[in-house]
Amino acid sequence: MTALELSSPVAVVGTGTMGQGIAQVALVAGHPVRLHDAVAGRARAAAEAIGARLDRLVEKGRLDAAERDAARARLKPADGLAELADCALVVEAVLERLDVKQQLFRELEEIVAEDCLLATNTSSLSVTAVGGALRHPGRFVGLHFFNPAPLLPLVEVVSGFATDVTSATRAYETARAWGKKPVACADTPGFIVNRIARPFYAEAFAVHEAQAADPATVDAVLRECGGFRMGAFELTDLIGQDVNESVTHSVWQSFFQDVRFTPSLAQRRLVESGRLGRKAGRGWYDYSDDAERPGPHTADKEPPPAHVVAEGGLGPAAGLLTLIREAGIQVREEDEVDGTRLVLPSGGRLVLADGRTSAESRDVVHFDLALDYRTATRIALSASENTSPQTLAEATGLFQALGKDVSVIGDVPGLIVARTVARIIDLAHDAAAKGVATEEDIDTAMRLGVNYPLGPFEWDRRLGRAFARAVLDAMHERDPSGRYAPSLALYRHAYAIDKREGTS
Numbered sequence: 001m002t003a004l005e006l007s008s009p010v011a012v013v014g015t016g017t018m019g020q021g022i023a024q025v026a027l028v029a030g031h032p033v034r035l036h037d038a039v040a041g042r043a044r045a046a047a048e049a050i051g052a053r054l055d056r057l058v059e060k061g062r063l064d065a066a067e068r069d070a071a072r073a074r075l076k077p078a079d080g081l082a083e084l085a086d087c088a089l090v091v092e093a094v095l096e097r098l099d100v101k102q103q104l105f106r107e108l109e110e111i112v113a114e115d116c117l118l119a120t121n122t123s124s125l126s127v128t129a130v131g132g133a134l135r136h137p138g139r140f141v142g143l144h145f146f147n148p149a150p151l152l153p154l155v156e157v158v159s160g161f162a163t164d165v166t167s168a169t170r171a172y173e174t175a176r177a178w179g180k181k182p183v184a185c186a187d188t189p190g191f192i193v194n195r196i197a198r199p200f201y202a203e204a205f206a207v208h209e210a211q212a213a214d215p216a217t218v219d220a221v222l223r224e225c226g227g228f229r230m231g232a233f234e235l236t237d238l239i240g241q242d243v244n245e246s247v248t249h250s251v252w253q254s255f256f257q258d259v260r261f262t263p264s265l266a267q268r269r270l271v272e273s274g275r276l277g278r279k280a281g282r283g284w285y286d287y288s289d290d291a292e293r294p295g296p297h298t299a300d301k302e303p304p305p306a307h308v309v310a311e312g313g314l315g316p317a318a319g320l321l322t323l324i325r326e327a328g329i330q331v332r333e334e335d336e337v338d339g340t341r342l343v344l345p346s347g348g349r350l351v352l353a354d355g356r357t358s359a360e361s362r363d364v365v366h367f368d369l370a371l372d373y374r375t376a377t378r379i380a381l382s383a384s385e386n387t388s389p390q391t392l393a394e395a396t397g398l399f400q401a402l403g404k405d406v407s408v409i410g411d412v413p414g415l416i417v418a419r420t421v422a423r424i425i426d427l428a429h430d431a432a433a434k435g436v437a438t439e440e441d442i443d444t445a446m447r448l449g450v451n452y453p454l455g456p457f458e459w460d461r462r463l464g465r466a467f468a469r470a471v472l473d474a475m476h477e478r479d480p481s482g483r484y485a486p487s488l489a490l491y492r493h494a495y496a497i498d499k500r501e502g503t504s
Contacts, residue, residue, distance in 0.1 A: 358387055
């Protein structure tokens with residue numbers, strides 16, 4: 001099954017920001033495009049707006065004038081649905097209400113040809129439920145573009161329960177012909193991206209709700225240590241707190257209030273107060289003209305330790321040993337010792353975040369997981385009342401000697417990056433095991449859809465495939481609500497690795 005012929009007309013119903021973006025993508029690809037909106041005049045206004053954007057592409061040298069003129073000639077507003085009768089594909093981008101979408105597709109089914117592909121751009125509703133209103137749901141598919149559609153490459157091609165393979169394949173190939181990167185996905189709450197991305201927000205909010213760190217510090221650690229493009233607080237301010245919370249709530253409800261997807265009470269209060277983010281002038285941060293953006297907590301300068309002892313290697317943080325030596329600090333390795341920690345001159349221990357708290361051991365400082373310890377510019381440390389000030393000072397001085405800013409946060413298990421990445425990896429394994437998407441498509445979706453520095457399975461391979469399970473096992477012991485219980489898929493995966501390595 002191949003992509004739609006370029007001569008085949010494509011219709012977009014709903015001319016808001018997303019509808020206009022999808023129409024522009026199809027138009028620039030070479031299709032005749034029809035625009036329809038239930039509100040009189042909006043389709044014509046949308047056509048003018050798309051034309052203006054094409055003008056800007058010409059000005060920027062991304063489109064030549066002849067192509068612009070040809071595209072404009074192919075773009076037609078449609079006053080009624082009847083004008084879409086000869087279209088080969090109709091993409092809906094209307095209000096996110098099941099009854100509205102179902103009614104629209106019932107009407108379209110009476111107008112278009114039997115081989116016309118019908119698609120919804122829904123991000124939160126069940127594709128199966130929307131298509132359930134049709135007499136012939138086999139030709140119905142989800143085409144979930146990401147905003148802004150002309151710029152972001154990812155398209156989730158979602159097969160509902162009744163979607164024919166031929167329909168899904170044609171939609172997939174058409175998206176690819178439009179220059180997009182499609183990923184195939186089963187109809188599950190949140191699809192790929194909005195399902196697997198929930199911990200990125202949830203764990204940041206949980207650390208804040210535990211009074212372990214303020215939003216600016218959490219965001220800085222996620223960016224400067226974890227390698228994420230934006231922190232969770234600034235990103236939700238950009239998205240809109242109401243929009244982000246709505247997606248979280250939809251996924252949670254759709255999974256029958258699964259504790260793994262529980263919404264944040266702190267975010268609920270933010271929404272109730274009208275602090276919806278940038279669009280409202282205030283969210284987690286204040287965006288008024290005279291507001292000063294708060295900075296992350298950064299520890300005062302401490303002298304570096306003269307030496308450290310590495311007991312048992314550092315697992316995913318093994319690269320630190322090279323950096324420590326390059327900083328002129330003596331390192332003695334004792335591989336025969338059972339453990340994965342650094343012993344500081346005071347006798348205190350520096351341990352990679354493993355899901356336990358510092359309070360459970362005497363004189364321990366935990367340090368966070370980094371995407372790349374060489375390029376990371378910040379590290380988070382946690383200590384407890386059982387940690388001596390000297391040990392914390394030595395740990396702080398050690399990372400400062402490596403050129404890192406240090407943020408000391410409260411004693412929370414998994415710190416910030418480690419707990420977030422572990423949960424993302426777990427949800428990815430769970431989704432793949434349940435047939436939501438392939439590992440490759442999940443990695444592609446998370447890199448392109450939300451700009452993660454690595455896909456979950458790429459991260460898993462880099463960390464060692466038992467890392468996420470070990471962190472979540474430990475966190476589950478400390479919070480047995482089920483929120484951190486590793487999925488059966490992750491247990492199976494990690495156990496298989498353990499058996500091959502001869503461990504238990």
